[in-house]
Amino acid sequence: MDFEKKIKTTLISNNFLIYVSTEEEERLEYILKQIINQLFKARIYSWNFIDGYTDNPNYISQCRQNPLEALNMITKNNDKKTKVFFLKDFHVFLKDISISRKLKNLYQYLKKSNQYVILSGTEIHLPTELKEYITYFQMPLPNKKEILIEINRFLYKIDTNQLKYKEAICMAYTGFSINKIRKSLFKLILNNISQNQIIEKILQEKEEITQKTEGLKFYSSYNNKLELGGLQNLKNWLKIRNLAFTKKAYSYGITRPKGILLVGIQGTGKSLSAKIIANEWNIPLFRLNVSKIFAGILGESENRIEKIISICEKSSPCILWIDEIDKIFSEYNNTNDSGTKQRVTNIFLTWLSEKKQGVFIVATANTINQLPVEILRKGRFDEIFFVDLPNFKERLKIFQIHLKMFRPLTWNKYNIYYLSKISKGFSGAEIEQSIIDAMYTGFYENREFTTIDLKNAIYKIIPLSKIERNKILNLRKWGYSGKIKIA
Structure with missing residues (x-):
């Protein structure tokens, strides 16, 4: 209604x-x-x-x-x-x-x-x-119909007759008040912003507005350079739900997905996945920083989490990214805060179960031990995925992605087959770091870095899989126990 x-x-x-x-x-x-x-x-x-x-x-x-x-x-x-x-x-x-x-x-x-x-x-x-x-x-923020009225009123000089283009502007303005939409449109006209730049400018304004909210950060989903190596099962799961927030899905009777929890080893692409999903689904991405929610004034922390929830709901469909959710529960346990942490947690968990708006949660965790049982039960998330260290084929892809980014024209001159073979046990982040270290060596010696530089960098890095061997073995044992899906 x-x-x-x-x-x-x-x-x-x-x-x-x-x-x-x-x-x-x-x-x-x-x-x-x-x-x-x-x-x-x-x-x-x-x-x-x-x-x-x-x-x-x-x-x-x-x-x-x-x-x-x-x-x-x-x-x-x-x-x-x-x-x-x-x-x-x-x-x-x-x-x-x-x-x-x-x-x-x-x-x-x-x-x-x-x-x-x-x-x-x-x-x-x-x-x-x-x-x-x-x-x-x-009172909710302006709906699509109200936003379209403002767009047609202000941008009549610009060719906005294409329905797809209007849809994109509406999506960008979701979460704005009417007054903010009018000010934004007036500024676009005053500065003679071209049609191709309009959405980019609107998203910049949205980022500036969101920065005023403690504990919430906005990320633009318009970044076509992002790419994720591996995690094929996760990609297939997300691909099937790509159109879940469209009118067509609603008419079909599809229930909107609630979210996913990604558990796994550090540096394996869990955080990057949130940005990739926002980019693929073309919906806004917000990042929750729980450490900034907690305030010294009684009741202020509860008000902040409710305001964040309200902003996300008003901006739906959107993605709320909660990075390292396991640290949230361990960091604020056993603190003398008059029950503030517990109340904030209860508000958030209740919302996770009951939310009906199109807010898709992407939560990441490095371990399962610190998470309360209530957050793992069905209903909070649609699926829990275990993100393992990349296998040989996935390491090949990760080397290819990063080398293409650093050397788009000459990436194929590097022996990525050999490099993938000797980097067993490396995470995606450690592979990227080995390339950066090799580049420093080449730059210092005033030459282009080579496969040998990459090999030497790999041998110098001690991966987390060796440093935290027992912890990672236990985590992998849990990941392959059959209780959750493999990403």
Whole structure:
């Protein structure tokens, strides 16, 4: 159900006190005026703390800087045609005992007079004592239809008739408020940005906006240079679900995938997989940094994780990448934090199970030991994959990928068959490091690096498979136990 229908249904269902959480006050007021006119053929009377009531001729500018009097004025109103009062920024006053008591009293009056009070604010939660009286919901960010209206309004001079191109712009603007979309489009026009650069510029703006949110980072999915060697089973699983977030999949009745957990040895491409998936599926990628979520102020950590969840849901379809999720649970265990870590974990785990929006989780872990049992059970993730060290064929591919990146024209002059043979037990990251070390040698001696330089670099590196031999043997034993899939 879209927001307009939800408001209409709420009003005609005799919900007389309504609270709407949003940061888009202007857009909310516009929508409310349209709905109130349709339902009651009446105007909506608005109040704000500085100006008081602004559009009621009977008591214009009254109740300035007095929220309690603003509520009292509703009961004093003699105009029987008045149906709806819209009180802005009212979340600030809800914890005041006099306001709280007045709203409870006012509820009975509104029922008798068949009038409505709509409160707006940015707080997500209502005080416990008011939950019985006030109907609460969040106003979602603009949907595709609203974004398209703005695109057509601003970019009429640019040839945006191609449906596929409009879809791409809509996807880029997902998660923006109407005001931010308008400012962005105005800036694009002012700077005479070409059609080919529009999406890139929008994604840059999205990255800047996301940086203001503690614990969340945005990555652009427009990077065609990314390539992953090996992990064929994982690639096949993802390929089948490539169109899972499209209208066609929805019409077919497909359930949107929840996410995957990648467990395995460090440097084997688990983190890179998140970027590859975003690139292949062409949807936004967010990275969760849990260490930045925890704050010293009581309740702030919970607010941050809820805000991050809200941003991801509003930007759906998208991917949320949680790197080294095993460290999250080990790092904050047994800390004297008054239960903050546990509450944050519970909020996140509950969301993982219950989320319905198109947010695909890609979580990575280097070990399974630190993860709680509840995160491994079915329902949190669609699948758990074990990512092993690359075999001979996969090492061939990894050498080819990295050498093509560093030497796109002469990569085939290196004996990658021999190099793959002598690098048994190396991870993809260690293979890349051996190439970098060989390049340093060639550069120092003022010549091109050779296969011999690569061989020497490989022999000098002690891979993690030797340093942490027992740990990796136990991890591989678990990985091939048949309990999970091999990536």
